[in-house]
Amino acid sequence: MPEPPTLGRATLTVEMVIRLCAEADLPALEWMGLFSPHRAVIRDAFEAQQRGDGLMLLALTAGFPVGQVWIDLARKRGEGTAVLWAVRTFPPLQGAGIGRHLMTAAERILRERGIHRAELGVERANEGARRFYERLGWREAGTLRETFRFTDPEGRILEEPLDQWRMVKDLDG
Numbered sequence: 001m002p003e004p005p006t007l008g009r010a011t012l013t014v015e016m017v018i019r020l021c022a023e024a025d026l027p028a029l030e031w032m033g034l035f036s037p038h039r040a041v042i043r044d045a046f047e048a049q050q051r052g053d054g055l056m057l058l059a060l061t062a063g064f065p066v067g068q069v070w071i072d073l074a075r076k077r078g079e080g081t082a083v084l085w086a087v088r089t090f091p092p093l094q095g096a097g098i099g100r101h102l103m104t105a106a107e108r109i110l111r112e113r114g115i116h117r118a119e120l121g122v123e124r125a126n127e128g129a130r131r132f133y134e135r136l137g138w139r140e141a142g143t144l145r146e147t148f149r150f151t152d153p154e155g156r157i158l159e160e161p162l163d164q165w166r167m168v169k170d171l172d173g
C-alpha cells in the first residue's frame, strides 16, 4: 500500500527541561503502557533516589518525560563508580538529541558530586546505542552477562537475559 500523500509539514520548537524525578512523574514513566510491566522497577528506582542511592534524571517536554537516564549510586560506590541504566528516549522522539542532552547532564551531575567514573551496559546487538555512547566518549571495557529479574503488576516474576558490552567513561577525561 503506498503511503498517503503529505498534507502539511512543519518544524516545531519545543522546550525541554531536565530535572530529577518526582513521585508524581512515576505513572508517566510507564510511557502509556510500554513500560507498565516495569511498574515495580520504576518505584524501586524512585525509592533508591529518596534514600540517596540513586538518581532518576528525566527530560520533560510539556511535563511529559520524553527521556530518562537512571543512575545507581550504590552498586559500585566502593569503587567510586556510578552505574547508568534505563537510558531511553520516547520512541517517536529518538534521534532528536534528547539522549545526548541527558547524558551530558548526568555526567555533569556526577562530577559535581565528586564521582569521576561511570559505567553502563549496552546490549551487544544494539549497535546504534553503542555508537551513541562512543560518540559521547565512552569506551568498551569487556562484556557483561546477567539476568534482569523483576515482578510485573500481575505478580509474575519475569527474567530478561542480558548480553551486553560494558562501557566505561572517565568523567574527568
Ligand SMILES: CC(C)(COP(=O)(O)OP(=O)(O)OC[C@H]1O[C@@H](n2cnc3c(N)ncnc32)[C@H](O)[C@@H]1OP(=O)(O)O)[C@@H](O)C(=O)NCCC(=O)NCCS
Binding pocket: 067, 087, 088, 089, 090, 093, 094, 095, 096, 097, 098, 099, 100, 101, 121, 122, 123, 126, 127, 128, 129, 130, 131, 132
Ligand atoms: C539510544 C538512545 C537512548 C539515544 O537517545 P536519542 O535521544 O535517540 O539520542 P540522540 O538523538 O542524542 O543521538 C542519536 C543517536 O542515538 C542512536 N540511536 C538513535 N535511535 C536509536 C534507536 N532506536 N536505538 C538505538 N540507538 C539509537 C544512534 O547512534 C543515533 O545516532 P545516528 O543518528 O548517527 O545513528 C535512544 O535512541 C533510545 O532510547 N533507544 C532505544 C533504547 C535503547 O537502546 N537504549 C539504550 C540502552 S543501553
